[in-house]
Amino acid sequence: MKRKYLIGVSLLAGGALWFGLGQSALPEGPGRDLVLQKCQTCHEIGFVTRERQTRERWDAIITEMQAYGMRITPEERAIILDYLATHLAPGAQAPARPPAQAQAQAxxxxxxxxxxxxxxxxxxxxxxxxxxxxxxxxxxxxxxxxxxxxxxxxxxxxxxxxxxxxxxxxxxxxxxxxxxxxxxxxxxxxxxxxxxxxxxxxxxxxxxxxxxxxxxxxxxxxxxxxxxxxxxxxxx
Ligand code: HEC
Ligand code: HEC
Known part of the structure; x- marks a missing residue:
C-alpha cells in the first residue's frame, strides 16, 4: 500500500511538477543544496519549509524518511540534520516573511x-x-x-x-x-x-x-x- 503510494508520488515529483514551490522559503546556509536535492524527490519542499522542529525531532523525521525509502549516506545525513536543526528550528523565521508566531507570543x-x-x-x-x-x-x-x-x-x-x-x-x-x-x-x-x-x-x-x-x-x-x-x- 505505502510502496504503491510512494511510487505514485515519486513519479509526480520526477516530473518536476512541484519543483520551485516554496523553495525560496529555505534560508541560505551550508547544506541547503543537499536538502533541495534529497528532500523533494517524493514530495514538494513545502513539506519541509513549513516545519519548525527541534534537532531531536528532525533527527526522527529523517529516520522516518529513510524508512520511507530515502537514500542518503551518513555524511549527507549529518549535513542535512545540521541544516534543518539550525535553519528550521522552533522560532526560526521564514526569510522575508513576518514571524506571526513570535508576534503572537510577544x-x-x-x-x-x-x-x-x-x-x-x-x-x-x-x-x-x-x-x-x-x-x-x-x-x-x-x-x-x-x-x-x-x-x-x-x-x-x-x-x-x-x-x-x-x-x-x-x-x-x-x-x-x-x-x-x-x-x-x-x-x-x-x-x-x-x-x-x-x-x-x-x-x-x-x-x-x-x-x-x-x-x-x-x-x-x-x-x-x-x-x-x-x-x-x-x-x-
Ligand atoms: C523516499 C521518499 C521521501 C523522501 C526522499 C523524503 N520524504 Fe518526507 N515524506 C515522505 C512521505 C511518504 C511522507 C508522508 C506523507 C503523508 O503522510 O502525507 C513524508 C512527510 C514528510 C513530512 C511531514 C511530517 C511527517 O513526519 O510525516 C516532513 C516534515 C518531511 N517529510 C520531511 C522530509 C525531509 C526533511 C526530507 C529530506 C531530508 C524528506 N522528507 C525526504 C517521503 C519522503
Ligand atoms: C508548589 C511548589 C512548586 C511550584 C509552584 C512550582 N514548582 Fe516546579 N517543581 C516543584 C517540585 C517539588 C519539583 C520536583 C518534583 C519531584 O520531586 O518529583 C519541581 C520540578 C520542576 C522542574 C523539573 C526539575 C527536574 O530536574 O526534573 C522544573 C523545570 C520546574 N519545576 C519548573 C517550574 C515552573 C516553570 C513553575 C511555574 C510555572 C513551577 N515549577 C512551579 C515544586 C514547584
Missing part, C-alpha cells in the same frame, strides 16, 4: 508567568535544596538531554511526582500541573527559565513555540508517568 511575559513558580523555585531560580529543585544552572541540562525539550513541556502540562536527584540533593515533592495556562504562557515561562540566571539554550535550539506546547496537549499523562519519562532522559 504579548505574554515569561517573567510574569514565573510569578506562579517563585514561591517554590525562588526568584533567583536556586530553589531550596532538598525541597524544591534549582532551575538556575539546571534547566540547560534538561534541554540538552535527548527528548528533554518535549519532556519540559509535558512536565508543565501534567506535573511531576516521584523521587529525583538534582546536583546531589534528593527531591520527592509535587510539581503542580499548569495545563490551565495558555500555550503562549507555557512557551513564555519555559523560555524564561531557559534563559534566566545565566541559563541558555544549547546551540542549535531556539525558543519554545506555542505549537510545541500544543503538540503535547491531550496526552493525559499522570505526574508519575512524567516521572517515568524523566528517567529516560539520562539526567545526571
Amino acid at each position: 504579548g505574554v511575559s515569561g517573567a510574569q508567568v514565573y510569578n506562579n513558580c517563585v514561591g517554590c523555585h525562588q526568584a533567583n531560580g536556586a530553589g531550596i535544596p532538598g525541597v524544591f529543585p534549582p532551575l538556575a544552572g539546571h534547566v540547560p541540562n534538561i534541554l540538552a538531554a535527548r527528548g528533554g525539550r518535549e519532556w519540559l513541556v509535558q512536565m508543565m502540562l501534567y506535573g511531576l511526582q516521584g523521587q529525583i536527584t538534582v546536583r546531589g540533593s534528593n527531591y520527592n515533592g509535587i510539581m503542580p500541573a499548569y495545563a490551565q495556562l495558555s500555550d503562549a504562557e507555557i512557551a513564555a515561562v519555559l523560555n524564561y527559565i531557559s534563559t534566566q540566571w545565566g541559563n541558555a539554550f544549547p546551540s542549535g535550539q531556539g525558543p519554545f513555540t506555542e505549537a510545541e506546547v500544543r503538540a503535547q496537549r491531550g496526552k493525559n499523562l499522570s505526574p508519575q508517568q512524567v516521572h517515568a519519562a524523566r528517567q529516560q532522559l539520562g539526567l545526571r
